[in-house]
Amino acid sequence: MGTAIGGIISFLVSFAVMASIYAIFSMGLNVHWGHTGLLNFGVAAFFALGAYTSALVTSPMPTGVLANYVKQAFGLNAPFLVGVLAAAIVCGLIAVLMGLLTLRLSEGYLAISTLGIAESIRIFFNNERWLANGPQGLVGLPQPLHGLVPPAHYNYIYLLIVLAFMALIYLALERGIRSPWGRVLRAVREDEVMAGADGKSVFLFKLQSLALGAMIMGIGGALYAHFSAAIQPSVFEPLFGTFIIWAMLTLGGTGNNKGAILGAFIVWALWSWSTFLILKIVPPAFATRAPFIRYVFIGLLLVIILIKRPRGIIGEERQVSKF
Amino acid sequence: MPELIVYGIVLGSIIALGSVGLTLIWGITDLFNCAHGDQITVGAYIALLFASLFSRIGFLQAKVGPFSFHWGVLLAFIPAILISIGLAILIDRWVYKALRRAGAHFITGFIASIGVAWALRGLIYIIWGADFHFYTTGLRPMLFLPLGIKLRVDEIFIVIVAWAAVAAVYIFMLKTKMGKALRALADNPSLARVSGINTERMLMWAWGIAGVLIAIAGVLYGIETQLRPEMGWIFLLPLFAAVIMGGKGSITGALAGGLVLGIAQQVSTEWLMPTYKPAVAFIIMILVLIFRPKGIFGRRKV
Numbered sequence: 001m002g003t004a005i006g007g008i009i010s011f012l013v014s015f016a017v018m019a020s021i022y023a024i025f026s027m028g029l030n031v032h033w034g035h036t037g038l039l040n041f042g043v044a045a046f047f048a049l050g051a052y053t054s055a056l057v058t059s060p061m062p063t064g065v066l067a068n069y070v071k072q073a074f075g076l077n078a079p080f081l082v083g084v085l086a087a088a089i090v091c092g093l094i095a096v097l098m099g100l101l102t103l104r105l106s107e108g109y110l111a112i113s114t115l116g117i118a119e120s121i122r123i124f125f126n127n128e129r130w131l132a133n134g135p136q137g138l139v140g141l142p143q144p145l146h147g148l149v150p151p152a153h154y155n156y157i158y159l160l161i162v163l164a165f166m167a168l169i170y171l172a173l174e175r176g177i178r179s180p181w182g183r184v185l186r187a188v189r190e191d192e193v194m195a196g197a198d199g200k201s202v203f204l205f206k207l208q209s210l211a212l213g214a215m216i217m218g219i220g221g222a223l224y225a226h227f228s229a230a231i232q233p234s235v236f237e238p239l240f241g242t243f244i245i246w247a248m249l250t251l252g253g254t255g256n257n258k259g260a261i262l263g264a265f266i267v268w269a270l271w272s273w274s275t276f277l278i279l280k281i282v283p284p285a286f287a288t289r290a291p292f293i294r295y296v297f298i299g300l301l302l303v304i305i306l307i308k309r310p311r312g313i314i315g316e317e318r319q320v321s322k323f
Numbered sequence: 324m325p326e327l328i329v330y331g332i333v334l335g336s337i338i339a340l341g342s343v344g345l346t347l348i349w350g351i352t353d354l355f356n357c358a359h360g361d362q363i364t365v366g367a368y369i370a371l372l373f374a375s376l377f378s379r380i381g382f383l384q385a386k387v388g389p390f391s392f393h394w395g396v397l398l399a400f401i402p403a404i405l406i407s408i409g410l411a412i413l414i415d416r417w418v419y420k421a422l423r424r425a426g427a428h429f430i431t432g433f434i435a436s437i438g439v440a441w442a443l444r445g446l447i448y449i450i451w452g453a454d455f456h457f458y459t460t461g462l463r464p465m466l467f468l469p470l471g472i473k474l475r476v477d478e479i480f481i482v483i484v485a486w487a488a489v490a491a492v493y494i495f496m497l498k499t500k501m502g503k504a505l506r507a508l509a510d511n512p513s514l515a516r517v518s519g520i521n522t523e524r525m526l527m528w529a530w531g532i533a534g535v536l537i538a539i540a541g542v543l544y545g546i547e548t549q550l551r552p553e554m555g556w557i558f559l560l561p562l563f564a565a566v567i568m569g570g571k572g573s574i575t576g577a578l579a580g581g582l583v584l585g586i587a588q589q590v591s592t593e594w595l596m597p598t599y600k601p602a603v604a605f606i607i608m609i610l611v612l613i614f615r616p617k618g619i620f621g622r623r624k625v
Contacts, residue, residue, distance in 0.1 A: 039430060101613060108355060109612055112567050116605030119560060123602045238560075239613070243437050252433050289452055295445025302438030305433055307421045 013155045015272055016023050020162045020177055021223050023264035026248045028216035029293020034178055034255040034316070036209040037189030039107045042098075042114030045089045045121045046214045049229045052125060053090045054083035055138045058226070072138065073131045075088025081143035084165075084222045091218030094213045103206050120243065126233040137232025141225055162223055166261070169216055173257055176212075185209055244271070247302050255316030262313060270298055325470045329587045333478045335585020336485040336567055341558060342565040342577040344536035347496075348574020350509040351529040352458050354419055354432045358439040359537065360559030365443055366408060366541030367550050370396065370403035370457055389476045392546060393464040401600045407541070408534035414439055415530045420523075440556065447552045456550040458542075461598040488539050492532060493574050505529055509572050560601060561588075568603055571617025580618075583607065 011013050025043060032038040061067075061075035078086075102113045145157050176182050187195040188205050196202045225231050235241070244267060252263020274294040282290045305312070345359045356362075370437055377383045379396030381467065387401040417440060422432050464476045496502035507527050516522050565584050571578025587607055588600040595603065611618070 033430075105616055108571075109616065110453060111355075111433075112563050113609050113612060115560070116564065116608055120602040123599060127596055127598050145330065184569045237555075246434055247437070250431075269481050283436055289449050292448030294443045295448065297445075299438040299441030299445060301441075303418050303435050303442070306427070306435045306438070307418070307425070310422075310427055310431055313603060 009151075010155065013159050015268065017155060017162050017227055017269040018272070019265045021227065021267055022160070022245065023166055023250060023261040024162075024169055024220035025217055025245045026221065026252065026260040026264045027166075027173060028213040028220065029245055029249050030257060030260045031173065031185075031209055031213035031216065033229060034249065035189065036185045036205060036206060037107070038103075038210060039111035039212075040114050040210070040213070041238075041246075042118035043217060043245050044118075044236045044238060045098075045114070045118035046095070046130050046217035047221045047224070047241045048118075048121055048233070048236035049094055050087035050097065050218030051225035051235075052138075053218070053221030054087040055141050055225045055231055056132065057086045058083035058142050059138065069205045070138070071129050071131075071133050077299050080142065080226060083226070084219055087218040087222035088215040089218075091214040091221070092211045095214030095262075096207060099207045099210045101204060101283050103210065115238065118236070118323045119238065122233050122241075125236075133173075133200055135233060137186065137230065137235075138228040140147065141229045141231070142207050143226050143229060158227055164221060165219060167178075168218070170257055170261070171299070173216075177257075181208075185212070225294040247298065249312075251290070251305050251312055253312030253316065256314050257314070259312050259314040259316075261284040266313075267298065270294065270301070324590070324593065326472045327593060328586055329468075329472050329474060331586030331589035333474075333482055333547075333585070334589055335582035336482045337540065337581075338561050338580045338585050339581030340485040340489055340536060340543065341540040342562045342569070342581050343492060343574050344533040344540070346566045346569060346572055346577040346591040347492070347529060347536075348533050349566065351505055352415075352423075353429050353512075354356050354436065354528055355429070357433060357436040357559070358414070359441060359533075359562065360555035361440040361443040361447075362407065362411065362414075362534075362537045362555065363544065363558060364447055364550075364555035366403050366407045366538035367545040367554065367594065368447055368451055368456075368541075369406045370399040370538070370542045370545065371401040371451075371458065371550055373399035374458055382535060387604075389464055390480055391461070391475075391477050392459045392581050396458045396542070396546070400539070403542055404535050404538040407538035408531045411534035411537065412527055415526060426548060441447045444552055444556060451550075451552070453552060458545055458550075466498060477546055480548055484539065485543060489574070489578060491520065492536065495532070496574065501525075501528055515534065554589075561604045564604045568608050568611045568618055573618065576618055586591070 025047065028046070029040065029043055032040040056072060056074055057076045057078050057192040058074075058080060059075045062070040062072065076082075098114070098117060102110055105113060123133055128134065132138055143154065143158065144161060146154065148157060154255075177185070182207050184195065184200050187198070187200065188202050188209075192202050195205075224235075228235075245264075248263035248267045249260050250263070251267060252261065253259025271294060274297055275291045278290045278293050279287060341359070341363060348354055348356050348359070366376060374393070374396045377398050378393060380395070383395040383398060384393055386392070387394055418435055421434055422435060466474045466476050466479070468474060496506060503513070504520050504525055505528065506521060507518070508520060508529075514523065515525075541555070544554065548554070561584055565580035566577050568580035568583065569578070584604045584607065588603050591600065591603040
């Protein structure tokens with residue numbers, strides 16, 4: 001009995017870590033789509049860049065026999081926080097480059113362009129083995145504060161780290177969107193022409209929003225890399241890298257950071273728990289196909305929510321500036 | 324090199340067929356349908372189901388002329404098309420109609436279509452499992468053309484059927500009254516409505532036409548490669564690129580986009596790893612958009 005409860009708790013902790021990481025992506029996407037109206041379908045690009053940057057910055061260069069099997073462009077062996085910071089900076093810079101190329105496109109075209117860029121980046125990591133070991137990816141990534149507790153209990157420590165990042169990002173964003181800067185972003189979202197007529201550089205504000213959201217996503221990517229301790233390009237395919245995050249934000253409530261977090265927890269709970277429940281119900285002969293019921297389940301849920309509650313579970317609040 | 328161009332035309336014809344349906348729906352209903360790829364998968368699997376049923380009938384087991392597939396597969400086009408039409412219309416009735424009524428943002432429809440895509444793919448996994456399936460087993464006859472071009476006989480069938488289907492839709496849209504009404508709806512929905520066009524009935528037609536193209540694309544794609552639950556989803560990304568390059572609602576644009584991408588992807592393997600093919604499609608698309616933000620054949624809104 002005791003081990004059963006222990007198993008449930010450790011499952012809950014690793015669930016909470018992943019859901020919080022997804023909540024960070026969801027808040028990053030909320031900066032783009034919720035607050036500025038940018039259709040970024042390339043979340044996976046920043047997910048991958050953040051994860052790979054932090055992995056390369058924090059891991060040592062492989063030596064000896066290992067060097068024959070693991071190729072990577074560099075390995076700086078730097079501390080965890082340096083990796084996270086580097087991930088944010090790289091994602092911010094790449095976002096500025098992407099923005100200069102694509103932000104003048106109208107919304108639908110922007111969506112598909114960012115999707116295309118994200119896929120191209122994933123394919124690049126997959127093909128260029130010298131960069132980050134190609135399809136096999138990087139394994140055994142360092143984990144912060146690892147020596148502190150026995151490995152079996154490490155996830156508790158990591159949950160605290162992830163929750164701290166989530167809280168900091170939430171508080172910073174809440175301040176940001178209530179500031180005059182946040183008001184300009186919403187003005188751009190509601191009516192670009194009017195915002196431009198008021199003397200605001202629409203392009204510059206969009207670029208700032210793209211970079212800020214991308215930096216948050218980069219942090220999310222870095223946190224993911226050090227949690228799973230192994231990354232490979234297949235993690236960053238559009239379904240799990242981008243679309244599930246859109247489902248989270250839309251479900252929770254676009255434009256509301258609490259909604260972004262709530263949506264991440266709900267969708268991830270449905271996704272990771274439904275397998276368990278389904279496997280308990282269906283006959284063993286059907287076990288290999290049963291997990292796919294969750295595709296049907298989440299797909300239908302998304303459709304129903306969009307029809308019944310188009311603004312999500314908790315929609316956008318009225319933003320009133322605090323003086 | 325000439326060989327790669329011929330392969331590119333084969334690939335481009337399938338992409339073009341898939342993207343014409345996608346661009347029609349985008350132009351007429353303003354929905355960028357993410358479930359298009361998975362609807363293609365459904366079409367392919369429905370044909371598989373009927374092909375195996377039909378193959379129990381003796382005379383349908385014979386191969387069609389020089390091709391690798393049986394008469395049963397050819398006959399299975401019919402139920403696949405009918406069910407695909409029905410599915411497309413039902414999805415519109417159940418999902419997109421409610422969103423239209425609520426006056427939802429086009430991105431809401433886009434995300435709803437992702438939900439539809441997941442649901443369809445889940446059903447396919449549940450019914451048919453994750454394994455690969457083939458319409459036929461055994462040898463696939465080859466054709467040896469001049470200039471050292473090796474081509475599968477099936478691929479000639481694929482190219483001809485794809486172009487015939489696209490041409491039929493093009494003529495339908497250009498010449499028939501229904502086609503004109505659909506184009507009017509795409510140009511200006513509210514003007515079409517006040518001119519007495521029954522828009523909901525028109526949308527049924529649009530989805531029906533898309534359903535036909537979807538089923539044909541699915542079966543042809545299945546003949547060219549193999550059937551697996553992810554086939555349509557993976558196929559969707561080059562379709563997006565072709566449609567975007569062609570411009571919203573433009574059939575000729577989607578055709579040109581499909582062919583350009585098909586040829587470019589195959590020719591690029593002369594210098595790049597074949598795994599770079601999808602990236603080549605996207606980079607061409609982004610370059611086109613930077614210089615022509617409304618697509619190659621896109622019309623500027625006045």
